[in-house]
Amino acid sequence: MKINPRFIAGGGEALTEEMRRQLRHAWPQCGIYDIYGTQEGIRSMECSPGSGMHLFEDLGIIEVVDECNRPVPDGNLGHKILFTNLYSFTLPIIRYEISDMVNLDTKPCLCGRPFRRIGSINGRNDDVIYLQGHTGGQVAVHPVQFWDVLESYSEIRQYQVIQENDGIHLSLVFEEGNEVVVDSVRKRLEQELQTLGASNPAIHIKPVANLGDRSGNMGKWKNIISNMNQSSL
Ligand SMILES: [Zn+2]
Incomplete structure (x- = not known):
């Protein structure tokens, strides 16, 4: 341009x-x-x-x-x-x-x-996810903790974090040919979450071509979603 x-x-x-x-x-x-x-x-x-x-x-x-x-x-x-x-x-x-x-x-x-x-x-308080802490109780993970890691990779164009019963699922849209950083992203996020006191969260990363349609009536992208029932933590 x-x-x-x-x-x-x-x-x-x-x-x-x-x-x-x-x-x-x-x-x-x-x-x-x-x-x-x-x-x-x-x-x-x-x-x-x-x-x-x-x-x-x-x-x-x-x-x-x-x-x-x-x-x-x-x-x-x-x-x-x-x-x-x-x-x-x-x-x-x-x-x-x-x-x-x-x-x-x-x-x-x-x-x-x-x-x-x-x-x-x-971020928004409805974007906070809660993980099991290694000393018991819950650890709140704020959106900024994901941004800090994911935004530091110029190879990543978009991301979405979805918490499910079996761990955290990340869908990442990469600049073409840059999927090689997947292992590095996983390690950095594991370290970040462990530093916060989370107990070894499983992180699953899936490179995708796009993240689909924007959601919500404001047309804003929902980067972080939890499908967990909080009482199950
Ligand atoms: Zn001023």
């Missing part, structure tokens, strides 16, 4: 480090900014020269809370967001529950803007 953008903003899905690396490689002079927003009216965007995304707090009230709707202090990962929209009078939205798990930064930003910043988004 022969274009020369000055500014790229990524929204809709996570802008991963690997995507940033590839964008910087393609357009070294270009500013790259992440955007996070929701249909209900949350808006946030990275600034320059800061890090993290400033929430547009004049448009709504963002509460980061745990599973029981108790406030989670800035600097800690929440289980979900409760959002109150301050500008939509036709359809009032009050403490609307959003399943994204975010961590708000505690420090003021270098740019001087007063609005708080999202330090990290660990």
